[in-house]
Amino acid sequence: MSAWLKAGLIGGAILVALKVVEVIPCVVCCGVPLEWVAFGCIGALAAYWITPLRTTGSAAGQGALAALIAAAIGGVVGIGVNLVGGAVLGPVQMSLLRQLPPELLAQMYETGLDPRMLGGAGFDATTSVIGSSMCCGVSLAISAGLGALGGLIFAAIKPGESG
Numbered sequence: 001m002s003a004w005l006k007a008g009l010i011g012g013a014i015l016v017a018l019k020v021v022e023v024i025p026c027v028v029c030c031g032v033p034l035e036w037v038a039f040g041c042i043g044a045l046a047a048y049w050i051t052p053l054r055t056t057g058s059a060a061g062q063g064a065l066a067a068l069i070a071a072a073i074g075g076v077v078g079i080g081v082n083l084v085g086g087a088v089l090g091p092v093q094m095s096l097l098r099q100l101p102p103e104l105l106a107q108m109y110e111t112g113l114d115p116r117m118l119g120g121a122g123f124d125a126t127t128s129v130i131g132s133s134m135c136c137g138v139s140l141a142i143s144a145g146l147g148a149l150g151g152l153i154f155a156a157i158k159p160g161e162s163g
Contacts, residue, residue, distance in 0.1 A: 003049035004062040008069025011042035015074025022078075023085045035074070039067045039143045043150030048158075056155045063151020064144045071143035075136030082132045083125060 015038060022031040043063025047054060050062055108114075 004046045004065040005069065006049060007042055007046035007062075007066035009073075010045065011038060011066060011070030012073030014038055014042075015070050016077045019074055019078045019081050023081055023089075035139070036142065036146055039071065039146035040150035040153075042067045042070050042143075043147030043152075044154040045150075046147070047151035047154040050155070052160045054155045054159055056152050056159075059151035059155030060148040061151070063154075064148035067143040067147020067150070068140060070147075071136075071140050075132075075139055078136060079129060079132040082128050086128050087125070 015035060018031050018035055018038070022028045043060075043066060046062040046066035047059035050059055
C-alpha cells in the first residue's frame with residue numbers, strides 16, 4: 001500500500017472520531033483547529049513513510065494526497081453526523097426556545113431583534129446537506145495545503161531517515 005493511501009486512511013479514522021465528538025456544541029470550537037493540525041500531521045506521516053532519500057516535492061505531494069483522502073472521509077462522515085445531530089438536537093432546541101419567558105421575547109423585540117431568528121424554521125435536511133457540503137469542499141482545499149505543508153516540513157527536517 002502506498003504511503004499516501006495508508007496515511008490518508010489512518011487520518012480519515014482520526015477525522016471521523018473528531019467529527020463524532022464535534023456534535024457537542026461547544027466542542028466544535030476546538031474541533032476545527034484540531035482538524036487543521038491533523039491535516040498537517042497526516043501530511044507528515046505520509047512523508048515519513050516515503051522511502052529515503054525523500055525530497056520535499058514528493059513529500060509535499062504525498063502529504064497533500066493523504067490529507068485529501070482523510071478530508072474526504074471526514075467530510076462524508078461529517079455530513080451524516082450533521083444530519084443526525086440536527087434531526088436529534090433541532091427539536092430539543094426548539095422546545096427550549098418555546099420555554100423562554102414572554103417578557104424576554106418582548107424585550108428582544110423592542111431592541112430590534114426578532115425572536116423568530118433564534119428558532120428559525122426548525123431542522124431542514126436540505127439546508128444541512130448543502131451547508132455541510134460547502135464546508136466539506138472548503139475543508140478539502142485546506143487539507144491539501146496543510147497536508148502538503150506537513151509533508152514538506154517533515155522532508156526538509158529529515159530527508160534521509162527511514163520510515
